[in-house]
Amino acid sequence: MRYLPLTDGDRQEMLSVIGASSIDDLFVDVPTEARLADKIAGLPDHASELSVERHMAALARKNLSAGEAPFFLGAGAYKHHVPASVDHLIQRGEFLTAYTPYQPEIAQGTLQVLFEFQTQVARLLGCDVANASMYDGSTACWEAIGMARRVTKRAKALLSSGLHPHYVSVARTMAKFTGDALVYETPKLEAATDIDALIAAIDKDTSCVVVQYPDILGRIADLTPLADAAHEAGALLVAVVTEPVALGAIQAPGHMGADIVVGEGQSIGVGLQFGGPYLGLFACKQKYVRQMPGRLCGETFDAAGKRGFVLTLSTREQHIRREKATSNICTNSGLCALAFSIHMTLLGEKGLRELAGLNHAMAVETADRLVQVPGVKLLNDSFFNEFTLILPKDAREVVRRLADRGVLGGVSLGRLFPDAPEIGKGLVVAVTETVTPEDVEAFAKALEEELA
Template sequence: MRYLPLSDNDRAGMLATIGAGSIDDLFADVSEAARLPGPIPGLPDHAGEMAVERHMSRLAAESVPAGSVPFFLGAGAYRHHVPASVDHLIQRGEFLTAYTPYQPEIAQGTLQVLFEFQTQVARLLGTEVANASLYDGSTACWEAIAMAGRITRRSRAVISGGLHPHYVETARTMAKFTGDVLDTRLPELSAATDDDAVIAAIDGATSCVVVQYPDVLGRVPDLKRIAAAAQANGALLVAVVTEPVALGLLESPGALGADIVVGEGQAIGVGLQFGGPYLGLFGCREKFVRQMPGRLCGETVDADGKRGFVLTLSTREQHIRREKATSNICTNSGLCALAFSIHLTLLGGTGLDRMARASHAQAVKTARALAQVPGVSVVNGAYFNEFAVVLPRDARAVVRELADRQVLGGVSLGRLYPGVDGLANGLLVTATECTSDEDIAALVSALKEVLA
């Protein structure tokens, strides 16, 4: 039985108070195409528990787990090996919660974990400070754009064509409510990044330049050059890292001049998880710390002089900042942050370097093998573990035919950029330390069959 504590009069009174004519008015920003006109077709009103379990099991069986077939998907979500010890530790009773505490002084263990997490993220991103995580990479990217606007008092963001399109769409959604102007561009299937075009777009009204590193096609932009151009115009450089393992080999964005560095932490410790929950990373220069969204855990001593931890900065709307908050993100994916921190602790600097080198080596093997397939050309010159190839026909159809052969061969650019000329034949291929030589051989064999 549904729990409906409000009467029709209660609802009518609430709607009148906020000036809405009906409940449907509350969903005005959701397009008609995304709304259902009624109950989901074919879904029964009720069913017994065993019947539901059988039905859900049948649906689950239609999924193909990432490790069960040759797997070359990436595009912002990456399959890396996560040690069993990570899952074991995050399921301990004192950790098993997705939230940081609302009464932080009584949860010293949680605060210590987040303090260590911040230290790891700051060192990884090359920034002076890092917060206690955000919801995911795309929302962290928007928060960086908003933060740059507050710092510079400008409202125009120049966005590289190499930024993941989902991140761009998230920023567009939020910018509708803030008035920020997003100067966007599309990627081109070439080995060169769009550094020159991005630099040319910077002017005196630019709050920030947003550049992905490596970018959505796996290319490596020249952050140092872009940072110099942005800062010469009073703008900030926001670097976005969707594959944090890449920083085991590439120089950190902060060291290259980025003012704000954000990213997606999923690749370390979290796993694919069918798309979420994921983990937003956020770091910046110390002089900008009071404009940083989210929360910052700090170290102190108690009345007896013993080491302790506190929420040093908490600029969310749920706390005392209220309407002056720099962020309204209502969770920080604390359990994912813990998984990230445990995995990175187990790896250490040497382990991360080895993991990154193994991923790059398998990507190089994959690219070289694909370059030998008739009709296939590799786009990238430099890359970490992800690169683009051009196929002789529409990549979306090729991906489906590869899946029919039990090979998940990559992400088609036509899926990421539907209807965009010049990208339909592009395929984004990713390899990690989990990619075996047998997987590469299976991809090459299946692709030759499909393109024959």
């Protein structure tokens, strides 16, 4: 059967109903110069299913996947071991097909899962309350900025230079529609963070200060002074966590005074998955709960005194708030949230701390080995499982050559910050419990040969 099984007669009948003479009439709003005038070069008109399968398989073989090579990529997406039981449970029919619980009385299982997830996230991030997830870390970051504007009635956000540039890009895109002023500078290859500079920049117009913890270079800062300075000026502190496993080893941002803590939950229960779908975490202080985007599941009791679960707050545009909604994010990453919750439950507090310990110990061993390579320097000697190396030449070319040797050796800062050549020699290396001593040695030897 054809993929688009419509006849010319079918198409003509639909066009006549809507008053269009041809399909081209449907695209009159697209500028002529933006339209494709001819067929795509090199793309055949048709091919057999078998041919397409073989062609796609050949393209896939060109990839070097995370499981086939020593893997040291991070910068917001991390390769952790996900227990087989996680995938087994999320594929159960009652979970895999479940969507938004519009009828809570018949979706008690889904609501309870989200309630448990919220509890885990709130405790992990050190906050009073968490919602039932967002799309991903970058959208959660922007929603926090928007929430700070509603709370403070101000519209200037200070973004740390250590904030992931992709998160900055999303915030800039959204700020075009809200009028928020975003103050941001690219990072420098320095061991010290920009906490002091952020404190000095806070003024009466600042709605919030956004800081990543650990930041894009792997640096870890005490957020308490920044939180105190923000609060003194009537602003909020927003902390962004892209590697939640780190919170098994370092203090939660909420315990250092952060008003809103957001992040990416992919590290726990969710695989790399070619970049998505991922899981946005969002938590805040209790007093700001009514300005929190998304939805919040709560616990209650029915007329018979039995425990039940409900949608306590649903401030999104599809519900009663409509144009007064705090956010237009229309769903939560429910299946990814379930995977997160299952994995977190399997770990428990003790397991999470042990996992964090494994990550940190392996990262320290890796850093110690790599700095033995002539010409390689370590930017930050205090980190969790991610650190920045300074190479004697542009890291982008080194990364490509390492991949040709079968080693996925980190993320070059030149790739993340293409407009900042002064930091192009920086290489961000992530190390998780999936890295072996053999992987480290293969990385070190390949790096030494490339820099020779």
